[in-house]
Amino acid sequence: MTxxxxxxxxxxxxxAAIIQSLLPLFVFILPFxxxxxxxxxxxxxxxxxxLGPMRxxxxxxxxxxxxxxxxxxxxxxxxxxxxxxLFNLAPVLVFVGTYAAFAAIPFTSAxxxxxxxxxxxxxxxxxxxxxxxxxxxxxxxxNKYSLLGAxxxxxxxxxxxxxxxxxxxxxxxxxxTLNLNTLSQLQTGHFWNWMIFGGPVFGVxxxxxxPFMIISFGIIYISTLAEVNRTxxxxxEAESELVSGxxxxxxxxxxxxxxxxxxxxxFAVSAIVTALFFGGYQSPIGYIGHLLxxxxxxxxxxxxxxxxxxxFFVFVQMWLRWTLPRLRVDQLMTAxxxxxxxxxxxxxxxxxxxxxx
Amino acid sequence: MREYFKNIWAAVFTVLVGMKVTFKxxxxxAVTIQYPDVKPKLPERERNRxxxxxxxxxxxxxxxxxxxxxxxxxETVKALPTEDLKTSQGRKKALWxxxxxxxxxxxxxxxxxxxxxxxxxxxxxxxxxxxxxxxENLIYNFSTLTPEEIEQKKTNLSLFEAEKAKEKxxxxxxxxxxxxxxxxxxxxxxxxxx
Numbered sequence: 001m002t003x004x005x006x007x008x009x010x011x012x013x014x015x016a017a018i019i020q021s022l023l024p025l026f027v028f029i030l031p032f033x034x035x036x037x038x039x040x041x042x043x044x045x046x047x048x049x050x051l052g053p054m055r056x057x058x059x060x061x062x063x064x065x066x067x068x069x070x071x072x073x074x075x076x077x078x079x080x081x082x083x084x085x086l087f088n089l090a091p092v093l094v095f096v097g098t099y100a101a102f103a104a105i106p107f108t109s110a111x112x113x114x115x116x117x118x119x120x121x122x123x124x125x126x127x128x129x130x131x132x133x134x135x136x137x138x139x140x141x142x143n144k145y146s147l148l149g150a151x152x153x154x155x156x157x158x159x160x161x162x163x164x165x166x167x168x169x170x171x172x173x174x175x176x177t178l179n180l181n182t183l184s185q186l187q188t189g190h191f192w193n194w195m196i197f198g199g200p201v202f203g204v205x206x207x208x209x210x211p212f213m214i215i216s217f218g219i220i221y222i223s224t225l226a227e228v229n230r231t232x233x234x235x236x237e238a239e240s241e242l243v244s245g246x247x248x249x250x251x252x253x254x255x256x257x258x259x260x261x262x263x264x265x266x267f268a269v270s271a272i273v274t275a276l277f278f279g280g281y282q283s284p285i286g287y288i289g290h291l292l293x294x295x296x297x298x299x300x301x302x303x304x305x306x307x308x309x310x311x312f313f314v315f316v317q318m319w320l321r322w323t324l325p326r327l328r329v330d331q332l333m334t335a336x337x338x339x340x341x342x343x344x345x346x347x348x349x350x351x352x353x354x355x356x357x
Numbered sequence: 358m359r360e361y362f363k364n365i366w367a368a369v370f371t372v373l374v375g376m377k378v379t380f381k382x383x384x385x386x387a388v389t390i391q392y393p394d395v396k397p398k399l400p401e402r403e404r405n406r407x408x409x410x411x412x413x414x415x416x417x418x419x420x421x422x423x424x425x426x427x428x429x430x431x432e433t434v435k436a437l438p439t440e441d442l443k444t445s446q447g448r449k450k451a452l453w454x455x456x457x458x459x460x461x462x463x464x465x466x467x468x469x470x471x472x473x474x475x476x477x478x479x480x481x482x483x484x485x486x487x488x489x490x491x492x493e494n495l496i497y498n499f500s501t502l503t504p505e506e507i508e509q510k511k512t513n514l515s516l517f518e519a520e521k522a523k524e525k526x527x528x529x530x531x532x533x534x535x536x537x538x539x540x541x542x543x544x545x546x547x548x549x550x551x
Binding site: 043045046047048049050051054218319320322323324339343 | 388389
């Protein structure tokens with residue numbers, strides 16, 4: 001819809017496509033990253049009975065803007081022993097991998113970067129870029145701690161991709177589509193049509209599915225948490241043992257790009273969880289736009305609901321970060337291979353059997 | 358197998374308990390004090406920057422002698438008998454305090470200078486924000502006299518002493534008494550400088 005609008009406006013498919021592709025970055029991801037960094041600092045501060053940033057703007061809401069301004073002015077340090085091409089490429093690659101995932105995420109029914117039929121598959125595939133970028137950063141930094149962090153990150157992301165994909169398969173098995181936009185449309189109506197409550201088809205199977213859906217949701221949430229390197233799975237960047245892991249050697253804008261990618265990634269995985277289990281952009285209680293007969297209001301409401309749900313899961317990620325201690329490497333692998341994967345597998349089979357009813 | 362499910366239960370349950378605790382703390386009022394805007398209440402006997410009330414200072418040098426670091430420097434000039442100097446308690450002051458410096462860069466805030474003061478004119482205040490870019494700026498001079506006044510006091514005294522000495526000389530010439538002219542027995546004899 002937005003693409004058609006820009007096409008009509010400029011009369012050129014190229015310009016329309018460029019605008020369409022840059023829209024989420026400047027309208028959504030940059031403001032979101034700034035807001036999320038501020039939110040993270042405020043949430044962490046209040047959970048520890050502190051106040052957090054208070055001096056720049058009302059309750060410090062401009063603090064991250066000030067930080068970004070500072071990072072832009074900073075010297076871009078490249079050590080002599082760094083592998084320069086890889087070192088410069090790594091942050092870009094990490095960010096590209098993260099940003100590409102946003103292409104298939106439906107923000108509203110009116111805006112989706114690219115209405116891919118293989119949406120979920122595309123996201124899973126493209127987020128593999130991040131691993132390459134992180135490994136590149138760790139290797140090119142020529143720093144043993146960075147390399148350790150990068151290796152851990154690779155091991156972790158690859159391991160936790162398996163339960164994520166298994167849960168995605170369960171959803172795909174029920175709905176029969178990989179397109180996130182279609183998936184969101186399927187869960188229309190009220191909140192009891194969401195996948196977490198057994199999907200839109202009413203029947204015995206719906207109620208049988210609910211407990212297994214909740215288990216699936218738990219698994220995908222835990223494993224995506226590990227994929228974005230958040231606590232308790234933050235061993236790749238463990239501040240206290242690896243001095244922030246793979247981005248130790250980065251400064252200035254390159255460091256900011258890693259940071260931006262991290263926060264964008266947080267939202268990306270929350271958005272996937274939302275789209276798969278919590279109705280995507282669908283409102284849980286119906287639309288005011290339909291009620292008032294204003295059809296243009298509906299996409300705006302959908303954007304609001306999508307952002308609200310995404311932000312809620314981002315908040316839970318932060319909440320977990322300030323609750324749980326970091327896992328050890330062996331515990332991390334145990335949690336994945338001995339617990340999440342078998343449970344996800346059993347879950348897949350049981351839900352498969354239920355769908356046969 | 359039982360162990361396995363117990364582990365899962367323990368993990369889920371303990372995470373939820375932890376989340377409950379942190380969530381409660383979200384709403385606990387912060388203990389942070391917004392320092393430059395809101396200042397913490399100091400204890401009553403807080404020891405901070407010294408202040409000297411020069412109206413009451415009699416220049417007795419007791420504080421300088423009590424100071425373990427020797428950072429109080431007092432110089433005095435005797436007052437003329439004609440000058441009527443009084444403390445706020447009405448006590449007679451015999452000296453002009455021409456110089457009273459305290460080097461706060463070295464002060465250890467031990468408060469030992471406060472107790473010997475006979476007029477209670479040196480005391481601790483609640484001021485603790487007095488950092489400076491130059492070390493010299495931390496040497497505080499409490500003397501209220503201007504350099505001109507100090508000069509004037511000194512010349513006054515020397516003139517007075519010269520006059521006294523002249524008088525003495527005249528007297529001793531008249532009646533052969535002590536050979537050496539004793540310095541004037543100004544009313545400062547009890548509290549002499551150094």
